[in-house]
Amino acid sequence: MKSVLCKSYGPPENLVLEEVPDLTPGENEAVVEVYAASLNFPDGLQIQGKYQFQPPMPFTPGSEVGGVIKEVGPGFDHYKVGDRVMAIPGIGGLAEQVIVKPESVRRIPDNMDFKTAAGFAMVYTTSYHALKQRANLQPGESLLVLGASGGVGLSAVELGKVMGARVIAAASTDEKLDFVRQYHPDATINYGDGELKEKVKALTNDRGADVIYDPVGGDLFDQSCRCINWNGRLLVIGFTSGRIPEYKANLALLKGSSMVGVFLGRFRKEEPEAYEQNLNELLEMYAAGKLNPIVTQSFPKEEYVKAFNIFTQRQAKGKVTLEFKSE
């Protein structure tokens, strides 16, 4: 089978697509034949050796896939060969086959294609956990989403609307904001000039946003601490800007606001039932037509460099996938 391999840290151009032996499932494992694998921002860091979790070399990047159960090992009795599934194996996704554990697998609705399945779980469960459990977002509250056109950002805009918030979508270019408008945010902010705080205040009667969803960090985080409402919740999602900011405790005091960490991986481990419940609810929303996941950039497996460069060049709009097999 063919697999994308990282054999030395560096830019996407260092990766190779090679023939490797077929996989065999062990105890309580299955092999998924991958139709589509999605890419996420951390994949671009991992191949450069810059992520907080680094697998041993050589490794196949890619944390989530959509495909079909190809073979099951002893004890793996949750799904059967031929089932159409989405899975978050964590690593190894950018290949024609990947090993999965039962807890990372979900059957997909008949009307969901593999591309959509590959890009569904990670972004929606992150944003839903953030808005539901961590921020306790209430209908009518204002929700400011930074990096709103990216993978997790776009899902936060969409879920914010579903949850009844007044959503302010913020991004660095008008082109990205035009793209986000298909999810009907109530207002938009272009922070491409580096200015966020005054624009948020102007849109919130000078009070600031009730909930701020921040996958960017850096200067935008610093400004967010200054344009958050009384009782506001600032959700720490990630640091795509490249700078982990410092939180000024005096601002929390003055505004009665909280900085709230969000970590999907740990949530899955610590509260598996709540995670499962969230995913069930998200799949129900999808079935009811309330969610409309968008994969805008989909590449054949040979074009893995192009796919990775979307993230390294700050070009993400919705989800990015690599196709390993056509439906």
Ligand SMILES: NC(=O)c1ccc[n+]([C@@H]2O[C@H](COP(=O)([O-])OP(=O)(O)OC[C@H]3O[C@@H](n4cnc5c(N)ncnc54)[C@H](OP(=O)(O)O)[C@@H]3O)[C@@H](O)[C@H]2O)c1
């Ligand atoms: N906490 C968790 O459990 C969890 C789960 C999943 C993902 N994440 C994190 O969420 C973040 C976003 O992931 P993603 O896959 O959604 O990424 P993405 O699709 O690439 O979106 C990232 C957004 O960040 C903004 N950005 C600002 N400065 C950037 C820079 N220097 N380079 C690239 N993007 C920049 C971009 O929007 P503008 O150009 O409009 O600013 C972009 O839309 C990552 O840090 C990831 O690790 C966290």
